[in-house]
Every structure is written in C-alpha cells, then in structure tokens.
Amino acid sequence: MISKKIGIVDCIISKSEEIEELKVKIGDKIEKAINYPKINGSVNINDEVLLNTSAVELSLGTGGFHFVIANLNNLESKMSDGGHIMKLRYTPLQVKTFAVEEQESVYHEKIKNFKSLDNLPVVVGTLHSMLVPFIASYKRKHKNKKIAYIMTDGAALAIYLSKNVKILKDKELLDATITIGNAFGGDYECINIYTALITAKEVIGADVVFVCMGPGIVGSGTKYGFSGIEQGHILDAVKKLKGKAIAVPRISFADKRDRHFGLSHHSITILKEIVNNKVIVPINIQDIDKKKYVISQIKEHNIDKLHDVVFIEKDTTKEDLSFFGLKVKSMGRSYEEDEEFFKSASGAAYYILEG
Known part of the structure; x- marks a missing residue:
C-alpha cells in the first residue's frame, strides 16, 4: 500500500518551520520531496531519508513530490507541548495536537x-x-x-x-x-x-x-x-x-x-x-x-x-x-x-x- 525508498538530501530548495522543499537523490535520479519539520524534525544536506514515493509512482495530482517519513540521520523530533488529541490516528505517522475542545484548553x-x-x-x-x-x-x-x-x-x-x-x-x-x-x-x-x-x-x-x-x-x-x-x-x-x-x-x-x-x-x-x-x-x-x-x-x-x-x-x-x-x-x-x-x-x- 505504501511505496518506500531511501534517498539522500541533495539540495534544500526552501525551508520554514512548517515545510521543507527538497531535492533528493534516489539511485542516479534527482527528485523532489517534501518534509514536515514539525513531524520529522529538520533535515540537512546529505542526510539519509526514508521516503513515501507512492504518489509519484502513480502520477497523482500530488505526484510531483515524495514525502519524507523519517530522517534516518536524526530520528528524534520534538513533540508539541500539551494536548492529547491524536490525528492520523493508529497509523505510524499519528501526531499529537492540542485541540480547542480539550478540558485543559482555555477555550x-x-x-x-x-x-x-x-x-x-x-x-x-x-x-x-x-x-x-x-x-x-x-x-x-x-x-x-x-x-x-x-x-x-x-x-x-x-x-x-x-x-x-x-x-x-x-x-x-x-x-x-x-x-x-x-x-x-x-x-x-x-x-x-x-x-x-x-x-x-x-x-x-x-x-x-x-x-x-x-x-x-x-x-x-x-x-x-x-x-x-x-x-x-x-x-x-x-x-x-x-x-x-x-x-x-x-x-x-x-x-x-x-x-x-x-x-x-x-x-x-x-x-x-x-x-x-x-x-x-x-x-x-x-x-x-x-x-x-x-x-x-x-x-x-x-x-x-x-x-x-x-x-x-x-x-x-x-x-x-x-x-x-x-x-x-x-x-x-x-x-x-x-x-x-x-x-x-x-x-x-x-x-x-x-x-
């Protein structure tokens, strides 16, 4: 159900706290990838990354990019403070969020x-x-x-x-x-x-x-x-x-x-x-x-x-x-x-x- 490949970060096209647009080397090809630092932490050039390549292989609308699943050179990433509502629940990529409705919320x-x-x-x-x-x-x-x-x-x-x-x-x-x-x-x-x-x-x-x-x-x-x-x-x-x-x-x-x-x-x-x-x-x-x-x-x-x-x-x-x-x-x-x-x-x- 998921196509995965290992790539090497060749170039960082753009970078912010929320999203990094990368060029990664997979075999002898250079291809585009997206990383979400709030999930995986930030990446550096020459880092080895595990990629979800499914959309590119199927030529979907988002098929111009692979998505980083993990940075194999830095597996640690900081969890958000507070909250206990999970999104992407019961998947390997589930993320913790602080929902407005939570009992600990000021709202x-x-x-x-x-x-x-x-x-x-x-x-x-x-x-x-x-x-x-x-x-x-x-x-x-x-x-x-x-x-x-x-x-x-x-x-x-x-x-x-x-x-x-x-x-x-x-x-x-x-x-x-x-x-x-x-x-x-x-x-x-x-x-x-x-x-x-x-x-x-x-x-x-x-x-x-x-x-x-x-x-x-x-x-x-x-x-x-x-x-x-x-x-x-x-x-x-x-x-x-x-x-x-x-x-x-x-x-x-x-x-x-x-x-x-x-x-x-x-x-x-x-x-x-x-x-x-x-x-x-x-x-x-x-x-x-x-x-x-x-x-x-x-x-x-x-x-x-x-x-x-x-x-x-x-x-x-x-x-x-x-x-x-x-x-x-x-x-x-x-x-x-x-x-x-x-x-x-x-x-x-x-x-x-x-x-």
Missing part, C-alpha cells in the same frame, strides 16, 4: 457554553482553489473584518502544504485557520466541523467563515465517489448551528469532461440529493449564453426549488485579485483560462457584501 468553557452561530455567514466550497478569490473579493471591501478558514480532511491533511494559505497569511488577508478531523497544522485544532464552527465564532470572533478541503481532491467519475461531497454535510452543520449557509457551486466552461461542464455533477449531486436544508447558492456568471446554460441545469434538477439561488449582477473578481497581487490556478488552469470557476467563489463574497 473549553466557551465551546461548552455555545448557543448559536447567530446567522454568521459560512461559505462552503469544494476545492481549495476557491479560497483565494473569495478572500480577495471579501477583503477588498472589508479589510478589517475577520476571516476564519476551516480546512477539512477531504484532501491534503497538513495545512503546511498550502501555498495559498501561506500567501494569504503573509499578506494579512487570512486571520485564522482551523484544521479538523485528521487535518492538522492550523492555528487552532478541532475534532470536527461543529466545534470548528463554534471556535470560529466564539474564540476567533470571525465575521465570516470559509470552509473547504486543503490542496487536492479525490474523484472517481461516479455519482457519489468524490471527497467534495462533504460540502453537503458541512452545509447541514452550519444550518444546525443556526448559521447562514452559503454554497459555492463548482462551475467551469473550460473543463473538457462533460460531467464538469457548466454546473459540475458534483454540485448537482450535493444540492439535489445530499444537503438536507435550504441553502444560498450564488451564481456569478455575466456571459448570457453561459448563464442560460447553467440556468437550464438548475431548472432541470429543480435546484431553484430546493435552494435560494441568487444571481450576482456585477463582478470584479479579476480586479480584486490584482488589487492584492494574487494569482490563482485550479486543475492547472489560470483565471483567464477558467474565469467562471474563480468567479463562482467571489460570488459568495459579493452576496455577503450586498446583504
């Missing part, structure tokens, strides 16, 4: 005494690349409002892998991060989506929350076999806690796969069959023909009868991204190549701002 009573989200806007996406355009469009109008990002365990588990999060934090556009389930490395660790939403409101004091998985997504070409299906139960959780649930629809006119053309079958399945509550679905398309196509999909599947579909008239996504010097890419496509995809996330921001 424990706030979690226990929670009553309601009080209509707090919670935007739920399906792909990590939706995060940047949403934040750019929201923060351009409300620089001083707080945004909390909840990263689920639907894709990458270590938040350190996200360059988007690092850039947004460096630019002071993202105020706080929460990792849930088996995802780890956020400013706050939570056990599940419910306590994460409570943390966003009661601990962080967020004005808006964005929820989606980290980099990567699992799909199978089947109706229910994709990790983005989590959007449904997350939207239901928001409604259960009395928040304002806003779904980012996955829309693209650049994807060559029929099932993802226009309104993706992922969004149709979630909105038609998975989510159990009425939610807000902003549609941010200005091109008349493309808009008509998506409207026909919405009507065909009765999505307008199940949910509050809202059409956004004015869009400035490209200008919002440029204002903060942000670049976006999803499935290898830039804004210019797949603008409706990125505008869909900004549409949720415009809905909140106009409300």
Whole structure:
C-alpha cells in the first residue's frame, strides 16, 4: 500500500518551520520531496531519508513530490507541548495536537457554553482553489473584518502544504485557520466541523467563515465517489448551528469532461440529493449564453426549488485579485483560462457584501 525508498538530501530548495522543499537523490535520479519539520524534525544536506514515493509512482495530482517519513540521520523530533488529541490516528505517522475542545484548553468553557452561530455567514466550497478569490473579493471591501478558514480532511491533511494559505497569511488577508478531523497544522485544532464552527465564532470572533478541503481532491467519475461531497454535510452543520449557509457551486466552461461542464455533477449531486436544508447558492456568471446554460441545469434538477439561488449582477473578481497581487490556478488552469470557476467563489463574497 505504501511505496518506500531511501534517498539522500541533495539540495534544500526552501525551508520554514512548517515545510521543507527538497531535492533528493534516489539511485542516479534527482527528485523532489517534501518534509514536515514539525513531524520529522529538520533535515540537512546529505542526510539519509526514508521516503513515501507512492504518489509519484502513480502520477497523482500530488505526484510531483515524495514525502519524507523519517530522517534516518536524526530520528528524534520534538513533540508539541500539551494536548492529547491524536490525528492520523493508529497509523505510524499519528501526531499529537492540542485541540480547542480539550478540558485543559482555555477555550473549553466557551465551546461548552455555545448557543448559536447567530446567522454568521459560512461559505462552503469544494476545492481549495476557491479560497483565494473569495478572500480577495471579501477583503477588498472589508479589510478589517475577520476571516476564519476551516480546512477539512477531504484532501491534503497538513495545512503546511498550502501555498495559498501561506500567501494569504503573509499578506494579512487570512486571520485564522482551523484544521479538523485528521487535518492538522492550523492555528487552532478541532475534532470536527461543529466545534470548528463554534471556535470560529466564539474564540476567533470571525465575521465570516470559509470552509473547504486543503490542496487536492479525490474523484472517481461516479455519482457519489468524490471527497467534495462533504460540502453537503458541512452545509447541514452550519444550518444546525443556526448559521447562514452559503454554497459555492463548482462551475467551469473550460473543463473538457462533460460531467464538469457548466454546473459540475458534483454540485448537482450535493444540492439535489445530499444537503438536507435550504441553502444560498450564488451564481456569478455575466456571459448570457453561459448563464442560460447553467440556468437550464438548475431548472432541470429543480435546484431553484430546493435552494435560494441568487444571481450576482456585477463582478470584479479579476480586479480584486490584482488589487492584492494574487494569482490563482485550479486543475492547472489560470483565471483567464477558467474565469467562471474563480468567479463562482467571489460570488459568495459579493452576496455577503450586498446583504
């Protein structure tokens, strides 16, 4: 199930407390690898490292990198202080975290005494690349409002892998991060989506929350076999806690796969069959023909009868991204190549701002 090889660290491309990008020599080949220092400790040039090479060998989306399992020249790594909630449980790589909910946590009573989200806007996406355009469009109008990002365990588990999060934090556009389930490395660790939403409101004091998985997504070409299906139960959780649930629809006119053309079958399945509550679905398309196509999909599947579909008239996504010097890419496509995809996330921001 895991392909493993020994490599020698040849070069350290970049280095921080959270992630190290390396070049490693495996036999006579030089290949890229990722190390998480908080798990393995830092590495040095010429260190011998044990690598998980599975993704590269399968040519997956994360297949450009191997991942360091252990530094064979330094097997010691410092455990985080406090906490007893394990993530990646019962695997050789289980990590100890200090969860907000723990009885020893200074936030424990706030979690226990929670009553309601009080209509707090919670935007739920399906792909990590939706995060940047949403934040750019929201923060351009409300620089001083707080945004909390909840990263689920639907894709990458270590938040350190996200360059988007690092850039947004460096630019002071993202105020706080929460990792849930088996995802780890956020400013706050939570056990599940419910306590994460409570943390966003009661601990962080967020004005808006964005929820989606980290980099990567699992799909199978089947109706229910994709990790983005989590959007449904997350939207239901928001409604259960009395928040304002806003779904980012996955829309693209650049994807060559029929099932993802226009309104993706992922969004149709979630909105038609998975989510159990009425939610807000902003549609941010200005091109008349493309808009008509998506409207026909919405009507065909009765999505307008199940949910509050809202059409956004004015869009400035490209200008919002440029204002903060942000670049976006999803499935290898830039804004210019797949603008409706990125505008869909900004549409949720415009809905909140106009409300």
